[in-house]
Amino acid sequence: MPAVDGQAEATEVENPPGDEAPTPPRVRRTPAPVALLRNSWRQLTSMRTALILLFLLAVAAIPGSVLPQRNINIENVNAYQAEHPDLFPVLDRIGGFDVYASPWFSAIYVLLFTSLVGCIVPRLLDHVRALRTAPPAAPKRLDRLPQHAVLTDHDGDLAAIAAMLRRRRWRVAVRDDTVSAEKGFLKETGNLLFHLSLIGVLVGIGLGSWYGWHGNRLLVAGQDNAFCNTLQQYSESRLGHRVDGSDLPPFCLELTDFKARFLSTGQPASFRAETMVAEGDRAPYRASFSVNDPLRLNDGASVYLLGHGYAPIIRYTDRSGEVQVSDEAFLTIDGNLTSEGVAIFPDVNLDPVTGARNPQLQVAFEGLYLPTAPDAPPYARSEYPAERSPAVMLFAYRGNLGMDAGISGSVYRLDQRQVDNGKLTRLGEGKLLRPGEKWTLDDGTTVEFLGTRQYITLSVRYDPGERVVLVSSVVLLAGLMLSLFGRRRRVWFRVGSAPGETSTTERSSLVEVGGLPRAEYSGFSDEFDKLVAATRPGGARQVGATEEGTD
Amino acid sequence: MAALSDQLLVVAILGYLLAMIGHAAEYAFGTRSVVGRAAIRPARELALVGAGGGGGSEPVVGTKLDAADVVAPAGAEPGFGAVGPGFGAAGPASGADGPKLTRALLAGRIAAALTVIAAVVHLGVVVTRGVAAERMPWGNMYEYLLTVTLVGVVGWLWLLYRRPALRHLGLFVTLAMVLLLAVAGLVLYVPIVPLVPALDSYWFVVHVATIATSSGILLLGAVPAVMYLIRNGYDQGKRSFPYTLGARVPAAASLERLTFRLHAFAFPIFTFAVMAGAVWAEAAWGRYWGWDPKEIWAFISWVVYAGYLHARATPSVKRPVATWIAVLGFLTMQMNLYGVNIFFEGLHSYGGLD
Ligand code: HEM
Numbered sequence: 001m002p003a004v005d006g007q008a009e010a011t012e013v014e015n016p017p018g019d020e021a022p023t024p025p026r027v028r029r030t031p032a033p034v035a036l037l038r039n040s041w042r043q044l045t046s047m048r049t050a051l052i053l054l055f056l057l058a059v060a061a062i063p064g065s066v067l068p069q070r071n072i073n074i075e076n077v078n079a080y081q082a083e084h085p086d087l088f089p090v091l092d093r094i095g096g097f098d099v100y101a102s103p104w105f106s107a108i109y110v111l112l113f114t115s116l117v118g119c120i121v122p123r124l125l126d127h128v129r130a131l132r133t134a135p136p137a138a139p140k141r142l143d144r145l146p147q148h149a150v151l152t153d154h155d156g157d158l159a160a161i162a163a164m165l166r167r168r169r170w171r172v173a174v175r176d177d178t179v180s181a182e183k184g185f186l187k188e189t190g191n192l193l194f195h196l197s198l199i200g201v202l203v204g205i206g207l208g209s210w211y212g213w214h215g216n217r218l219l220v221a222g223q224d225n226a227f228c229n230t231l232q233q234y235s236e237s238r239l240g241h242r243v244d245g246s247d248l249p250p251f252c253l254e255l256t257d258f259k260a261r262f263l264s265t266g267q268p269a270s271f272r273a274e275t276m277v278a279e280g281d282r283a284p285y286r287a288s289f290s291v292n293d294p295l296r297l298n299d300g301a302s303v304y305l306l307g308h309g310y311a312p313i314i315r316y317t318d319r320s321g322e323v324q325v326s327d328e329a330f331l332t333i334d335g336n337l338t339s340e341g342v343a344i345f346p347d348v349n350l351d352p353v354t355g356a357r358n359p360q361l362q363v364a365f366e367g368l369y370l371p372t373a374p375d376a377p378p379y380a381r382s383e384y385p386a387e388r389s390p391a392v393m394l395f396a397y398r399g400n401l402g403m404d405a406g407i408s409g410s411v412y413r414l415d416q417r418q419v420d421n422g423k424l425t426r427l428g429e430g431k432l433l434r435p436g437e438k439w440t441l442d443d444g445t446t447v448e449f450l451g452t453r454q455y456i457t458l459s460v461r462y463d464p465g466e467r468v469v470l471v472s473s474v475v476l477l478a479g480l481m482l483s484l485f486g487r488r489r490r491v492w493f494r495v496g497s498a499p500g501e502t503s504t505t506e507r508s509s510l511v512e513v514g515g516l517p518r519a520e521y522s523g524f525s526d527e528f529d530k531l532v533a534a535t536r537p538g539g540a541r542q543v544g545a546t547e548e549g550t551d
Numbered sequence: 552m553a554a555l556s557d558q559l560l561v562v563a564i565l566g567y568l569l570a571m572i573g574h575a576a577e578y579a580f581g582t583r584s585v586v587g588r589a590a591i592r593p594a595r596e597l598a599l600v601g602a603g604g605g606g607g608s609e610p611v612v613g614t615k616l617d618a619a620d621v622v623a624p625a626g627a628e629p630g631f632g633a634v635g636p637g638f639g640a641a642g643p644a645s646g647a648d649g650p651k652l653t654r655a656l657l658a659g660r661i662a663a664a665l666t667v668i669a670a671v672v673h674l675g676v677v678v679t680r681g682v683a684a685e686r687m688p689w690g691n692m693y694e695y696l697l698t699v700t701l702v703g704v705v706g707w708l709w710l711l712y713r714r715p716a717l718r719h720l721g722l723f724v725t726l727a728m729v730l731l732l733a734v735a736g737l738v739l740y741v742p743i744v745p746l747v748p749a750l751d752s753y754w755f756v757v758h759v760a761t762i763a764t765s766s767g768i769l770l771l772g773a774v775p776a777v778m779y780l781i782r783n784g785y786d787q788g789k790r791s792f793p794y795t796l797g798a799r800v801p802a803a804a805s806l807e808r809l810t811f812r813l814h815a816f817a818f819p820i821f822t823f824a825v826m827a828g829a830v831w832a833e834a835a836w837g838r839y840w841g842w843d844p845k846e847i848w849a850f851i852s853w854v855v856y857a858g859y860l861h862a863r864a865t866p867s868v869k870r871p872v873a874t875w876i877a878v879l880g881f882l883t884m885q886m887n888l889y890g891v892n893i894f895f896e897g898l899h900s901y902g903g904l905d
Binding site for chain 1: 843848851
C-alpha cells in the first residue's frame with residue numbers, strides 16, 4: 001500500500017504528517033515466500049504496471065480490427081480460411097479469430113482489474129480515513145505557502161472565520177489560535193468512483209454473456225410465415241453460458257407489412273416493419289419497429305430490424321395438375337435490391353398410383369428477381385430498389401435435387417453437385433416473367449410468377465447486463481469529471497496580536513492566512529483572494545500579500 | 552447552397568493558408584525576439600509564461616491563470632512569480648528590438664485575424680452544407696472532418712484569446728488546418744445526399760457532435776504535445792531538424808501543461824461520446840458493443856488516453872514519456888478517422904468512399 005500511495009499522491013505538493021497512513025514499522029522478518037508474494041502484489045498494483053497493462057490491452061485489441069472475427073462475421077472468417085489455408089490454422093490456434101474471447105486478451109484485462117482492485121481498495125480505506133480526520137494543523141510558517149496574506153484590522157474572531165468557511169462548504173477545524181480548512185475531497189471520491197465503476201462495467205458485460213442470448217432469422221410477410229421464439233426458429237443463435245433453449249421467453253411474431261421509402265437516387269429514406277405480436281397471456285397486439293427503433297418486448301428482449309428484401313411467389317403446376325407455391329426469400333445482392341434465390345419443388349410429379357417421389361422429375365427454379373427490371377435485355381440488374389416494374393428471371397431445372405442424401409442444402413441455392421454430375425439438368429434458356437405471367441415448360445407443366453412478399457431479417461436479443469453497464473457508465477463519467485476537475489486545497493488562518501502601529505481599534509488583531517493547492521489548480525489564487533476578502537464583511541486590507549496576489 | 556458550401560471551402564483554405572504565411576512571417580521576423588530570449592532563461596520560464604504583458608497591448612486575460620497554475624512547494628525558489636516582461640511578443644515592442652519586433656507582432660496579429668476570418672468562413676462551409684442537405688452536416692467523412700477541424704480551430708482561437716503568448720503555435724495549427732481541409736476537399740469530398748435510415752436518430756446527433764468536439768480538441772491538443780516534445784529536445788541541447796523549431800515556441804513546462812489541460816478537457820467528452828455511441832448501437836444494431844472496427848479503435852484510443860492521464864499522474868513516469876503516449880493516442884484517433892473507414896469493412900462504413 002505505501003508503494004501505491006507514494007506514487008499516487010505525488011502530484012500533490014505536500015503530505016503533512018498525520019494525514020496519510022504512516023508506514024508500519026517492520027519488526028519481524030518475513031519469510032521469503034511471503035515476501036515474494038507481497039512484492040509481486042506490490043508490483044502488480046503499482047501504477048507502472050497499470051500503465052503497462054493498459055498499453056498491452058490497447059495493443060491486444062488491434063488484431064480484432066485486422067482479422068475477421070467469428071462473433072461478428074462468420075462468413076468473412078470462412079472466406080479468410082479459404083484464402084489463406086496455411087496461415088489460418090496457425091492464427092486460429094492463437095485465437096486470432098476470437099480475439100476478445102482469447103486467453104491472452106482475457107489475461108490482460110483480468111490482470112488489469114486485479115491490479116485495479118489492489119490499487120483502489122487501499123486508496124478507498126485511506127480516503128475514508130481522511131474524510132474522518134480533521135484538517136491538519138497549520139504549518140509553522142504560513143508565509144512559505146504558495147498563497148499567503150496578512151490581514152491587519154481584523155477583530156480576530158476565529159469562530160466567524162470558521163463559520164464563513166463552513167458556509168462555503170470547507171471542512172473546518174479550529175485549534176487554539178488557528179483555523180484549518182480543507183476542501184475538494186470530491187476529487188478523490190470521483191477517482192475512486194471512476195475506478196469502481198469500471199468494475200461495474202465489467203460485471204455488466206459478464207452478466208450479459210452469461211444470461212443473455214440472441215438469435216437471427218429471416219421473416220417473410222404473411223400469417224403462415226409467423227414464427228415463435230424457439231431456438232429451432234433461428235438460423236443463427238447464441239445463448240449465454242447460463243441459458244438454455246427452454247429459458248427463451250415465449251412470444252410469436254408475424255410480419256404483416258413492410259414499408260420502405262426510397263429517394264429518386266435509390267438511396268433508402270425510411271423503413272418500417274408492421275407486425276403482430278403475441279406474448280404470453282396477452283392478447284395479440286400490433287407493433288411496428290424500424291432501424292434505430294427496435295421493438296421492446298415485455299419480457300426484456302428486443303427485436304431489431306437488420307435488413308429486408310423480396311420473396312417472389314412462384315406457383316408450379318405439375319403433370320398431374322397439382323399446384324404448389326414457393327415464397328422463399330431471395331437474397332439481395334446490391335443496393336437496388338437485385339435478388340437471387342431458388343424456388344424448389346421436390347414433391348411434384350409424384351407417382352399417380354403410389355404417391356412416391358420420382359427423383360428424375362423433381363423441379364427447381366433458379367431465379368433473379370428485379371424489383372425494377374430494365375425495359376430491354378440484359379435482365380441482370382435491378383434499376384431501382386422499389387417495385388416499379390418487377391420481373392423475375394427464372395431458370396428451370398429438372399431431375400434429382402439431391403435432397404434425400406441427408407445433406408441439408410441451402411434454401412437459397414441449388415445443390416451444384418447434382419448439376420455437375422448430370423442428375424439435375426437445366427431446361428433451355430432462362431425466361432423473364434412479369435407478375436401474372438406463365439411459362440409452360442417442355443413437359444407441359446407450368447410455372448407462374450404471382451408477385452412478391454416482403455421479408456425482413458431480424459435479430460432478437462436479450463442482455464440483462466445492459467442496465468448495469470449503463471448505470472456504471474454514468475457513474476464512470478461523473479467520477480471521471482470529479483476526478484479530473486476536482487481540486488483538493490487547504491487554507492489556514494492564524495490570529496496573532498497586531499503590531500501596535502497598524503492597529504486602529506483596540507480589539508484588532510493580525511490574521512495571517514496561508515493557502516495550499518494540493519494539485520494543479522490555476523484558479524486557486526482567485527479563490528484564495530476571495531476567501532481572504534470574505535473574512536470580514538467589509539473586505540480586509542491586505543498587507544504584504546505575496547506576488548501572486550498582486551498580479 | 553451546396554455549391555456555395557463548396558466555394559466557401561476554397562475560401563476557408565485560402566484564409567488558413569494566408570494566416571499560415573502570416574505566422575511564418577512572424578516566425579521569421581521574430582529572430583532573437585523576446586521569444587528567443589525567454590528560452591535562455593529556463594529557470595524563470597514558469598513565471599514568464601504567466602506574466603503575459605504587464606501593461607502590454609495584448610489582452611491580459613488568462614495571465615493570472617498561468618501564474619497560479621504553478622504549484623510550488625512551500626518556499627519556492629526566489630524569483631518565482633516575479634512579474635517579468637511578457638514573452639511570445641506579448642509585451643510592448645521595446646526599443647532595443649525596434650522595428651523588427653513590431654513587424655513580427657504585426658504579422659502575428661494579422662495571422663490571428665486571418666484565422667478568425669477563415670474560421671468564420673469555415674463555419675459557413677459547415678452551415679451551408681447542413682442547410683443544403685437539410686440535416687446535421689455529419690453524414691459522411693467529408694462532412695465529419697469539416698466539423699472536427701472547425702471544433703479544433705474554434706478551440707484554438709479560444710486558447711489564443713485566453714493566452715496570446717501561445718500565438719507561435721499558430722503556424723502549426725494553420726498548417727494542420729490547410730492540410731486537413733485540403734484532404735477533405737480533394738480526397739474525401741462527396742456530393743450531398745440525405746442520411747440513410749441507419750443514421751437517422753437523435754443519438755446520431757449526440758454521438759457525432761460529441762465525437763467531433765472531442766476529436767477536435769484532441770487534434771488541437773496534439774499541437775502543444777508535439778511542440779513540447781520538440782521544445783524539450785531543444786532544451787536538452789538537440790539541434791537537429793525538428794528540434795531546431797523548438798527555439799521559438801513557448802516554454803516546455805507551459806506547453807506540457809496546456810497539453811494536459813486540453814486532454815483532460817477532451818477525455819470526458821470523448822468518453823461520453825463513446826457511451827452515446829453505445830446507446831445508439833444498442834438501438835440500431837441490438838448490442839451496445841460489438842467490436843466493430845470503429846469501436847475497436849475507439850476503445851484503443853480511449854485506453855491509450857487513459858494511459859496518458861495515468862502516466863501524467865505518476866511521478867515516476869517522465870513527462871516526455873507521458874506526452875508521447877498522448878501523441879500515440881492522437882495517432883490512434885487518426886487511424887480511426889481515416890484508416891478504419893478506408894481499410895476495414897464494418898457497420899460504421901459511412902465514409903461514402905467506395
Ligand atoms: C481498467 C483500467 C483503468 C483505466 C481505464 C483507468 C483510467 C484512469 C483515468 C482516465 C484516470 C485519470 C483521472 C485522473 O487523472 O484523476 C485514472 C486515474 C488514476 N488511476 Fe486509473 N485506470 C485504470 C486502472 C488503474 C489501476 C490498475 C490503478 C492502480 C494501479 C489505477 C490507479 C489510478 C490512480 C491512483 C489514479 C489517480 C491519479 C491521480 O492521483 O490523479 N488505475 N485512471
